[in-house]
Amino acid sequence: MEVRIFGGIGEIGGNKVLVSSPDRLAIMLDFGKSFSREEAFFQHPFMSPMFPEDYFKTGLLPPSQGPEWRMEGYDITGLLISHAHLDHWGYLPLVHREIAVHLGEASKVILEAYRSMGFKDLSALEEFEMHTFKTGDVLDMEDLKVLPIHVDHSVPGAYGFLIECCSKKVAYTGDLRMHGPRSDMTLDFLDMLAEEGVDLLLMEATKVAPENDPEASLVKVLENRIWYRWKREPPKRVNFEVSSEREVGERMMEILEDSSRLVLVEVSPTDVDRVRTVCKVAERMGRELVVDERIGFMAEALSGAGISGLPSPGDYLLWRRKRRKGGEEVKLGAREPKPLVEFIERVEDKKGSGSVIWGDLRGEILKDENSYFVITSNATRFLYEIPLGVKPRIDFVMSRSEPFSEESALSMDRLMNWLLIYGVHRYYRIHVSGHLSPKQIADALERVNPTRIVPIHTEHPDLFDLYVPKGMRDRILLPEVGEPVNI
Ligand SMILES: [Zn+2]
The missing domain is CATH 3.40.50.10710 (Metallo-hydrolase/oxidoreductase)
Known part of the structure; x- marks a missing residue:
């Protein structure tokens, strides 16, 4: 199995994670808007990205087979959205309409509500084939098997994913927190990962930063x-x-x-x-x-x-x-x-x-x-x-x-x-932030005990090792944007 991260490395949000089988059948986890990268190249509203090529040449989107995004070199079987925050779904309108979109029920309701309120990017929402999932479902996506599992976050209907292929397992946390009213859901997710055993964990690390605020x-x-x-x-x-x-x-x-x-x-x-x-x-x-x-x-x-x-x-x-x-x-x-x-x-x-x-x-x-x-x-x-x-x-x-x-x-x-x-x-x-504190990140890693860890959704991946339990520091990988990680 191969993982390539096209957004969410060295930045908070913009998550885009490609997971593929040896036959290059792939899924995309999240397709988030990258605020920091957009700011770097454009100035709203005077110079906003207008055409798909504007997104490709700036690396806001991964390389595509055509103007509607379809991953170059892979056969994409689905796009999975972890939760309805813009930095996780914002570039959805740029995706090829043939790619099925999978998301939780509440996320779908939120996207539809945004469209009803006149968010113009979402006017094409009904052109997508949308499937909703819930905890307990097993999504059969060609070579890949995906388990969506609920987590607690500052938006309802947030999920993490466990992906299985060729007897290896990759987990993706999405965004999660432990201090909310439904911390039991985050624990369900972590316990499931601990039970199944995870070869590679993509761990959100928003709060890993040199200053608290x-x-x-x-x-x-x-x-x-x-x-x-x-x-x-x-x-x-x-x-x-x-x-x-x-x-x-x-x-x-x-x-x-x-x-x-x-x-x-x-x-x-x-x-x-x-x-x-x-x-x-x-x-x-x-x-x-x-x-x-x-x-x-x-x-x-x-x-x-x-x-x-x-x-x-x-x-x-x-x-x-x-x-x-x-x-x-x-x-x-x-x-x-x-x-x-x-x-x-x-x-x-x-x-x-x-x-x-x-x-x-x-x-x-x-x-x-x-x-x-x-x-x-x-x-x-x-x-x-x-x-x-x-x-x-x-x-x-x-x-x-x-x-x-x-x-x-x-x-x-x-x-x-x-x-x-x-x-x-x-x-x-x-x-109170919707994310795990550095201490809670360490506890979660202890609990799951993954073989390899990649910090995502943080501006400071280089500081991640400071918060990881001592015996686990050599398990950290810091791949470049788009660099293949093979499991
Ligand atoms: Zn979020």
Whole structure:
């Protein structure tokens, strides 16, 4: 069996792992967008990759047989997506339509919800042959046998894979964590690997880094930039170290409890544990909940797939994205995706008129600043949508659980400037990462005891040996991008 890694080496995300049999029948594990590599060659939105060849010449995609990606030199029998984070599936629209896509049920629901919300890259989603899998399934992919096994991560429906061929076994962790409410699922995965015996383990090592919080140093740079450019004191970021999802809620409650301001919290719409945590805080504070349309729509889509405890229409007021026709703001744009329009109508049905906030209503609710608790997927956008002449006092919490990327750091720059407009001089970061800590990585390796280990999804593979149990250090392999590893 051969493994070649085309993304996720020396970078967080962009995972693309080709696993093939001696007959060159192959599968691809994940097909993630590489934020750092895109940043290196392109500048959004002025110079974005436009044609497939732009992706090939920059190495964003592995070599292909044609403009729609199909691995050169191999016969690809399927693409498996571990979970619905962009850095694991983002280049899917560039894949040849004849390649079947395999993913968990929740991942499929999330991708479809993104498409319904008008993500233009996903307009072609229905052209793919999609198969969903669950734990316990055995996928028979020509020469390769694949077992998807659930893991806990900051998005529902995350999986790791165990692949068998020619009596050898390769395992791929995807992204995983141990501190979440479903750490039992991560343990199931690790136990399965220990039981089966693994010849090569592709281990996510996001948190292997010289400093604990790589984001902190970048935020510092951005703060200095604001200072030099605008001669203004940037808003201070107060970071709270927490180590579990439960602690996120406790700390948030402590900080916000006595707030007399408008509470604004940014979360990722697919991080259902965080959405639940934040909703609970709003409820305990006795505030009326306001969610933006991405949070509301995604919550409803995932509830439909059997994920419980998420807010549904009737529970909240819906903050509608600003849409304009001529000089006027309109409630519904002419070319809105139909599922989104239907969703907005449902909110109005359940909660009555005035439950969809747009136009003048924005100013109305913001006057009553200590009555509301806003959960947004994009705080910068929320602040930009506040009408002229309304200046709510705001307590802002950043509580995202997405992989850190430079792109998000750049948007942090804009966020800070918007916060200053509304007089926010300090904000809180309360967050626990969706990944294993270095100590948990060591424990996992101990448990699985693989013959060979490749660290992926980390910017510092060269530091990986520092965190590996002593007797295992000589098992580490650090292949180059695309270099074949034979098992
Ligand atoms: Zn992830």
